[in-house]
Amino acid sequence: MSASPRVVIIGAGIVGTNLADELASRGWTNITVVEQGPLELAGGSTSHAPGLVFQTNPSKTMTEFASYTVDKLLSLSADGISCFNQVGGLELATTEARLEDLKRKLGYATSWGVEGRIIDADECEKHYPLLNKGALADGRRILGGLYVPSDGLAAAARAVQLLISKTRAAGVTYLGSTAVTGIEHSGGKVTGVETADGVVPADIVVSCAGFWGRELGRLAGLSVPLLPLAHQYAKTTPLDVLRGVNELPNGASKPILRYQDRDLYFREHGDRIGIGSYAHKPMPADMGNLPRVAADEMSDHHMPSRLDFTLEDFAPVWEDCQDLLPALHSARIDDGFNGIFSFTPDGGPLMGEAPDVEGLFVAEAVWVTHSAGVAKAMAELLIEGQSRTDLHGCELTRFEKVQTSDAYVSETSQQNFVEIYDVLHPLQPKESPRDLRVSPFNVRQKELGAFFLESAAWERPHWFEANRGLLEELPAEWQAPERDEWSAMFSSPISAAEAWKTRTAVALFDMTPLKRLSVVGPGAQALLHRLSTGNIAKKPGAVTYCLLLEHDGGIRSDVTVARLAEEEFQLGVNSNVDFDYLRVEARKQSAADPAQWVHVSDITGSTCCIGLWGPLAREVIGKVSSDDLTNDGLKYFRTKEISVGGIPVTAMRLSYVGELGWELYTTAEYGLKLWDLLFEAGQEHGIIAAGRGAFNSMRLEKGYRLWGTDMTSEHHPYESGLGFSVAKDKTGFVGAEALAARKEQPATRALRCLTVDDGTSLVLGKEPVYVNGSAAGYVTSAAYGYSVRKPIAYAWLPASVSEGDSVEVEYFGKRIAATVTAEPLFDPGMERLRG
Numbered sequence: 054m055s056a057s058p059r060v061v062i063i064g065a066g067i068v069g070t071n072l073a074d075e076l077a078s079r080g081w082t083n084i085t086v087v088e089q090g091p092l093e094l095a096g097g098s099t100s101h102a103p104g105l106v107f108q109t110n111p112s113k114t115m116t117e118f119a120s121y122t123v124d125k126l127l128s129l130s131a132d133g134i135s136c137f138n139q140v141g142g143l144e145l146a147t148t149e150a151r152l153e154d155l156k157r158k159l160g161y162a163t164s165w166g167v168e169g170r171i172i173d174a175d176e177c178e179k180h181y182p183l184l185n186k187g188a189l190a191d192g193r194r195i196l197g198g199l200y201v202p203s204d205g206l207a208a209a210a211r212a213v214q215l216l217i218s219k220t221r222a223a224g225v226t227y228l229g230s231t232a233v234t235g236i237e238h239s240g241g242k243v244t245g246v247e248t249a250d251g252v253v254p255a256d257i258v259v260s261c262a263g264f265w266g267r268e269l270g271r272l273a274g275l276s277v278p279l280l281p282l283a284h285q286y287a288k289t290t291p292l293d294v295l296r297g298v299n300e301l302p303n304g305a306s307k308p309i310l311r312y313q314d315r316d317l318y319f320r321e322h323g324d325r326i327g328i329g330s331y332a333h334k335p336m337p338a339d340m341g342n343l344p345r346v347a348a349d350e351m352s353d354h355h356m357p358s359r360l361d362f363t364l365e366d367f368a369p370v371w372e373d374c375q376d377l378l379p380a381l382h383s384a385r386i387d388d389g390f391n392g393i394f395s396f397t398p399d400g401g402p403l404m405g406e407a408p409d410v411e412g413l414f415v416a417e418a419v420w421v422t423h424s425a426g427v428a429k430a431m432a433e434l435l436i437e438g439q440s441r442t443d444l445h446g447c448e449l450t451r452f453e454k455v456q457t458s459d460a461y462v463s464e465t466s467q468q469n470f471v472e473i474y475d476v477l478h479p480l481q482p483k484e485s486p487r488d489l490r491v492s493p494f495n496v497r498q499k500e501l502g503a504f505f506l507e508s509a510a511w512e513r514p515h516w517f518e519a520n521r522g523l524l525e526e527l528p529a530e531w532q533a534p535e536r537d538e539w540s541a542m543f544s545s546p547i548s549a550a551e552a553w554k555t556r557t558a559v560a561l562f563d564m565t566p567l568k569r570l571s572v573v574g575p576g577a578q579a580l581l582h583r584l585s586t587g588n589i590a591k592k593p594g595a596v597t598y599c600l601l602l603e604h605d606g607g608i609r610s611d612v613t614v615a616r617l618a619e620e621e622f623q624l625g626v627n628s629n630v631d632f633d634y635l636r637v638e639a640r641k642q643s644a645a646d647p648a649q650w651v652h653v654s655d656i657t658g659s660t661c662c663i664g665l666w667g668p669l670a671r672e673v674i675g676k677v678s679s680d681d682l683t684n685d686g687l688k689y690f691r692t693k694e695i696s697v698g699g700i701p702v703t704a705m706r707l708s709y710v711g712e713l714g715w716e717l718y719t720t721a722e723y724g725l726k727l728w729d730l731l732f733e734a735g736q737e738h739g740i741i742a743a744g745r746g747a748f749n750s751m752r753l754e755k756g757y758r759l760w761g762t763d764m765t766s767e768h769h770p771y772e773s774g775l776g777f778s779v780a781k782d783k784t785g786f787v788g789a790e791a792l793a794a795r796k797e798q799p800a801t802r803a804l805r806c807l808t809v810d811d812g813t814s815l816v817l818g819k820e821p822v823y824v825n826g827s828a829a830g831y832v833t834s835a836a837y838g839y840s841v842r843k844p845i846a847y848a849w850l851p852a853s854v855s856e857g858d859s860v861e862v863e864y865f866g867k868r869i870a871a872t873v874t875a876e877p878l879f880d881p882g883m884e885r886l887r888g
Contacts (some may be wrong), residue, residue, distance in 0.1 A: 058256035060435070061246045062086045063233055063269060066099035067209045068419050069261035070216035071125070071428035077223040079436055085226045085253055087246060089265075091348040092217060092229035094210070096356035097263045101392045102421045103286055103327055104207040105309045105320055107142045109162040109169065109199075111479075111819060112401070113831075116165040117442050118426025125425040126207050129215055134301075136212040141308040142204025143180055145377075147193040151314055153539070154476045155199040156866040162201060163821040163863065164831035169201040171866065176200070181307050183294065183378045190376045193314075206305055206320060209421045228253070230348045233262075236273040236413065241640075243273075243412035257435060259414040264358070264395045266403070266417035268340060275407045277449075278457045279395045279418045280466035283336035283360050285367050287328045287389035294380050295324040313474035315373040326381065328374055331474055333366035335467035338393045354388075362389035394420065396466035398456055400473075402427060405434070405449035408633040415449055439603045443765040450633040453509050455489050461510075479817055480543040482506045492565035493661050493724025497732070501742050506543065509628070511566035514744040516547040523550035523741070533837050534813035539865070548746030552839035555710060555751065559667030559735055560743040561728065564709075564716060570632055571656045572622040576642055576649030581614060581622060584638060584787055586770065588780035589614050589622070596690045596705055599778050600770055601631070602788030606795045607766035608773065609634070611758070615692045615705055623656075623703070623718075627760050661724035665731060666714030668885070669738040674715070676734040680704075682715070689887050698730040710748060711755035711880055713888040750836045753845045755886075756806065756877035762818070763804060763833040763847055769795045772852070773804050774876075800852040804833070806876040807860065809844035814869045816862050822848045823861040823868065829854075832862060841878045846871065 060076060062069045065088035073086050090096040108119035126137035146152035155171060162169040177198045178184050188194055217227060228248070235247030236258060245252040260269045260277075270277035298321075299306050305321035312318065316332035343357045367389060375381040395418040397403060404427065407413040414435070419427045427447075430440035445451070455461060464486060482505075489510040492498075498505075502518025524546060533549045535541075554560055572581060581589045587599025593616050601609040613625040626632065636653040643650040665674060674682060680695035682704070687693055692705040703718040719727055732740060756774070758764055764773040769792060779792065807822075809815075815837055822830040830850040838845045846862060854860070856875050861868040880886060 057082045059254055060084045060257045060259065061253050061255040062259045062261055063246065064088060064097065064261035064263060064265075065092055065095050065213065065217065065227060065229070066097045066261065066263055067102070067213055067421050067424040068263075068416050068428055070213050070220065071425045072259060072261060072416065072431055073220045073225045074216050075428045075432035076435065077220050077225055079432060081436065082224050084220075084224070085228065087228045087231050087233055087248065087253065089232040090230065090357070091351055092227055093214070094351050094353070094356065095213075096346060096351055097265070097358050098392065098394045099209045099213055099263075099421065100356055101286070101359050101390065102207075102209045103320060103329055104209050104421055105318060105329075106137070106207050106422045107144070107201070107204050107309070107311065108167050108422075109158050109165075109201060111161055112446055113165050114443055114446055115401070115423060116161070116167060118423035118430070120167065121426035121429055122207065122422060122424055123203060123205070126212055129212055131215055136208045136215065137205055138208070138305055139203060139205040140305050141180065142201045142311075143177060143308040144199040144311040144313065145177065146196045146198060147189060147314045149196070150476050152196045153865055155197070159199055159866070160820050160863055163828050164819055167201060168203060169199055171197055172200050173197050181310060183307070183380050185377055185379055190372070200308070204309060206309060207421050209424075233269060233272070236269070238273060238410050238413065241409065241411055243410055255412070257412045257414065259416060259431065259435075261416050263417065264338065264393050265340075266395070266415060270415065273407065273410050273413055275410065275413065275415075276457045277403060277415060277417055278452055278462045279397050279403060280462050281338035281340060281393050282396050282466065282470055283338055283391035283393050285330045285333055285362070285389065285391055287362070287367060287386045288322055289326045289328070289381060289384040290387045291324040292326065292380050292384055295321065299323050311474075312373070312377055315370060315377070316474050317370060317373060317377075319378070325387070326378065326384070330367060330370050331470065332370045335470045336391060337463065337467065354390075358393045360391040360393065362391060364389070396469050398452060398462055398465040398469070400469045402447050403449045404431060404444055404447045408450055408637050437604075439605060439607075439766065443767045445630065445761050445765055448630045450630050451628060453490075453629055455510050461486060478539070478542045480506060482543070488512060490566075490658070492563050493721050494563050494565070494663070494728045496725065497728055498563065498742065503742075503744065504545065506745070508566065513566055514563060514742070515543070515746045516545045516551060516744040517742050518547070520547050520550050520554075520741055523547070523554065527553055530842060531839060533839060536815055540815040540817055544746060548744065548750065549839045551741060551743035551747035552750055554739060554741045555667050555712060555743055555747060556840055557668065558739040559665065559669040559673050560741050560747075561731060561735075562664035562666065562710070562743055562748060564662040564664045565657075567662060568626050568628060568632065568655070569657045569660055569662075569718075570624040570626055570635060571654045572624060572635070572639070572651060573620055574643075574651035575620055576639075576646070576651035577620050577622055579649055580635075580639055580642055580651045583785065584635070585612065585614065586779040586783070586786060587614065588783060589616065591616060593618050594691050594693055596692050596707065598690075599780075600775065601634070602786070602792060603766050604788055604791060606769045606788045606792035608760065608764050608768055608770060608775070609766055611760045611775070611778070613707065617692065617703070659721055660718055661721055663717045663727060663731065664709065664714065665717055666708050666710050666712040668713055669735075670712070670714040671888070672738050673731060673735040673740060677730045684888055687715075697727060700727050700730070702727065708886055709757060710751035711877070711886050713885060747839070750839050751879070753834055753836050753847065754838045754840050754877065754879035758804070759834055768804070771796055772800050772802055802830070802849055803852045803854070805848055805850045805854060806874045806878065807846040807848055807862070807871040808874045808878070809846070809862070810870040810872060812843050814864070815844050816846055816864045816869065821863045822850060823863065824850065824854055824858075838878060845878065
């Protein structure tokens with residue numbers, strides 16, 4: 054492709070215009086922005102957005118997007134007035150639970166480099182004098198708040214106009230009042246955008262159409278899993294206490310305010326107060342019945358994204374507003390509307406390229422808060438081939454197919470709306486929909502009293518109530534300390550007993566939700582050789598742990614590659630994103646050289662997997678299989694076909710928990726029988742079913758990384774402790790040159806193992822880590838190590854931090870002493886694992 058391809062951006066809102074600017078500022082010149090509304094007031098979510106920017110988010114990526122948006126809008130100004138009013142952000146707590154949650158949020162802010170602090174009720178009042186100084190109607194009081202001075206208000210509509218002016222001067226073409234009627238593509242590549250005025254040719258099309266994105270995707274056969282929902286916003290009549298306080302008619306001087314205990318937020322509009330409410334029922338927008346507004350009739354009060362205000366939905370919270378801000382007793386609601394914006398099944402944006410239409414990209418479900426940051430990442434993706442900010446939580450293709458159905462998207466998006474201000478635990482499970490994806494063992498797991506959590510729509514047992522009786526037998530040294538209330542949620546002491554039995558006897562683990570791909574064809578080896586860091590050109594029967602890298606050497610994913618035959622491989626991967634990446638690359642390779650064709654298919658649902666692990670695993674499988682599974686018969690990291698009670702099984706000598714055993718794969722129809730055979734055979738050896746709670750503990754004891762948590766595309770293999778997965782002297786794979794250059798550079802950071810000094814305090818992940826009193830890193834994974842009798846945390850820290858150094862982890866505002874420790878903590882000589 055030429056240095057300046059033909060780019061068509063659909064949508065001239067805050068995302069589309071920022072993207073045009075980010076591309077133009079990087080030298081791309083052939084850019085057209087198509088907007089169905091008038092450019093002066095397009096009528097989408099940007100046109101009515103209240104503009105509050107609270108940067109802090111559990112996601113590092115989302116916080117980085119927001120912080121970039123703040124910086125960019127601050128720099129965007131005209132007539133001496135910036136497009137960002139940095140009045141600060143204040144989140145209030147009127148319950149102890151909320152105050153503790155704000156301490157946790159402050160930890161996120163510190164981890165991601167945003168300055169903030171917890172303040173008491175008196176300081177809250179100093180920042181926002183309109184607050185109720187006494188008891189609220191139900192007897193609660195303001196207990197404190199989280200104050201972030203760099204938060205504030207984005208003038209989104211004004212920013213769009215300045216960006217249009219700026220980018221027009223740089224050569225960007227704008228087509229206003231021009232509806233897109235089709236997205237043309239040929240041979241699997243996008244070729245143009247169809248409008249009533251003709252086709253705009255394109256090499257790249259980016260849909261930045263906001264809540265219209267789902268309909269635009271359908272024009273190209275692309276599923277865009279978002280739901281347009283209406284959200285209430287109202288403005289009061291003028292308040293005497295605000296007369297003359299704010300210089301501009303729509304200006305503000307007080308912090309943006311969140312009252313999350315009542316699902317409310319507030320901002321000033323000159324001498325009025327704007328109020329946003331999430332306290333009402335979800336209101337999905339009927340896209341077929343949006344207000345139809347002619348271009349010459351568009352106004353601030355009349356646009357497609359602004360639905361009629363439903364006072365009956367707002368009335369219940371009006372009293373809460375007056376209770377918190379007594380000055381509102383003298384005011385009334387002067388203006389209100391139900392504004393449409395986008396929600397997704399997990400609340401994140403949708404970014405990336407359509408897997409089946411090359412050159413078609415989306416940047417949808419993006420709020421003003423993250424708009425410029427998302428645009429920057431998209432520009433990097435288009436120009437450099439990848440974003441410099443990790444996008445794994447934002448990838449368009451991250452959802453499984455069942456999660457993109459209209460019914461699933463609708464239900465989960467509405468639930469996200471309901472829970473948007475709730476205090477939610479990181480493991481908080483969905484209540485519905487559930488039981489969408491279950492392994493063949495599910496019926497037995499339920500009989501054993503499994504406690505399930507959900508991931509990628511899979512039901513995954515975390516512990517089994519049938520094992521509760523083991524707590525009476527559990528040796529004292531295996532007893533875990535009592536957890537604090539927060540870390541104890543969605544946890545059970547039963548996990549200690551399950552870890553004990555795995556380490557001393559044998560256990561069954563359901564590994565079915567691990568995504569599995571089949572890669573077959575004469576070009577299979579060439580594909581995997583080109584995309585992975587490992588030496589996969591081994592004889593059939595070999596298993597290789599390796600990485601997929603980005604072009605800059607960052608870790609795209611980690612995979613396990615088993616060579617089943619000369620032209621057949623089975624891969625264990627992390628997500629649907631990996632599947633789409635591999636199948637798209639396979640399609641390109643097959644088209645380029647038909648003799649090297651290769652087919653990639655997802656076999657997860659048609660197969661199942663049991664992890665049979667523990668020092669007595671051989672005794673168990675020996676009762677139901679006559680195959681040679683000794684060390685000579687099946688070495689570590691090897692695979693072969695065996696028979697278990699007559700069932701055909703692919704056995705791989707792997708273990709994520711650091712014990713002797715195998716991953717046992719078979720097709721789904723044999724799964725339940727395989728479970729029953731092994732469970733019965735293991736009775737005399739004390740076999741149990743064990744869950745993810747024990748699994749996660751043993752994984753960390755063994756130092757095994759979890760992609761997406763411990764390392765992402767931000768990190769390269771050597772700083773992540775994964776240099777061993779890069780085959781020596783191998784070249785030519787994606788990211789090889791960049792990785793070689795990185796290896797020669799002095800390391801600035803490293804993923805380190807920490808153990809908590811007091812032996813009892815637990816953390817959960819994402820907490821800031823302090824070195825010599827200053828925030829210097831953050832926790833990735835954490836768990837109690839039942840085998841090593843101490844809490845474990847992995848954390849990114851400066852490379853200068855060494856083993857034996859003391860650090861502190863901040864957990865809900867308290868500093869916990871920890872020590873940087875050599876890893877792995879368990880079986881460093883690999884004697885148990887190799888049997």
